[in-house]
Amino acid sequence: MIQIKTFTHNPFQENTILLISDSKDCILVDPGSYTEKEQNQLVDYIEDNSLVLKRILLTHGHIDHLLGTNYFSTLYKLPVEHHPDETDLISMAGKHAANYGFYYTPADIYLPVLQDNSIIHLGNDSFQVLHVPGHSRGSVAFYSASDGWLISGDVLFKGSIGRTDLVGGDYDQLMESILKKLLVLPPDTMVYPGHGPSTQLISELQENPFITEFLRGME
Numbered sequence: 043m044i045q046i047k048t049f050t051h052n053p054f055q056e057n058t059i060l061l062i063s064d065s066k067d068c069i070l071v072d073p074g075s076y077t078e079k080e081q082n083q084l085v086d087y088i089e090d091n092s093l094v095l096k097r098i099l100l101t102h103g104h105i106d107h108l109l110g111t112n113y114f115s116t117l118y119k120l121p122v123e124h125h126p127d128e129t130d131l132i133s134m135a136g137k138h139a140a141n142y143g144f145y146y147t148p149a150d151i152y153l154p155v156l157q158d159n160s161i162i163h164l165g166n167d168s169f170q171v172l173h174v175p176g177h178s179r180g181s182v183a184f185y186s187a188s189d190g191w192l193i194s195g196d197v198l199f200k201g202s203i204g205r206t207d208l209v210g211g212d213y214d215q216l217m218e219s220i221l222k223k224l225l226v227l228p229p230d231t232m233v234y235p236g237h238g239p240s241t242q243l244i245s246e247l248q249e250n251p252f253i254t255e256f257l258r259g260m261e
Contacts (some may be wrong), residue, residue: 049080051076054237088153100132102178
């Protein structure tokens with residue numbers, strides 16, 4: 043079973059996530075840790091729990107999810123993996139960081155290797171990559187059927203959905219991703235978004251105003 047540990051970091055209150063296997067191997071998702079204190083908090087957790095970081099994965103390439111990529115990639119000598127359609131957006135991260143007044147150094151190696159339906163192994167467990175464009179062209183989610191969880195990035199939030207007014211955003215495409223890729227999963231699936239609290243798919247299907255309004259429009 044994979045344990046999920048969330049750290050809420052940087053001024054955007056982004057959820058940096060550690061996925062931890064029973065064997066103590068772990069994967070870092072969306073390293074948005076910006077300050078030295080935030081970075082040390084995550085490193086201390088890894089060391090205090092005798093964890094071994096195996097991979098660094100991105101759900102997408104917006105700057106608030108990239109602020110710690112260089113630090114962790116350099117420290118653990120790991121590439122930063124993402125979907126191929128996110129390469130152009132990641133290449134613009136320096137410009138986006140400057141617009142917000144952030145200091146940003148890109149990681150040395152970004153690998154465009156995450157593909158729709160590919161399987162990520164962690165210890166004796168595994169989870170699936172889902173390509174869910176709309177918030178950005180290369181947005182992905184991570185889904186564990188065995189453990190019943192979904193890491194949705196900035197595609198789906200508790201009571202909301204991802205923005206579509208940023209580079210690569212497309213509202214119709216986002217809603218199609220949510221309806222055809224996420225809401226078809228078991229309703230009791232726990233959702234861990236890129237910002238804000240966790241939720242369940244059934245709650246979003248019944249109570250998320252963006253989803254309920256869109257579904258009414260399809261009737």
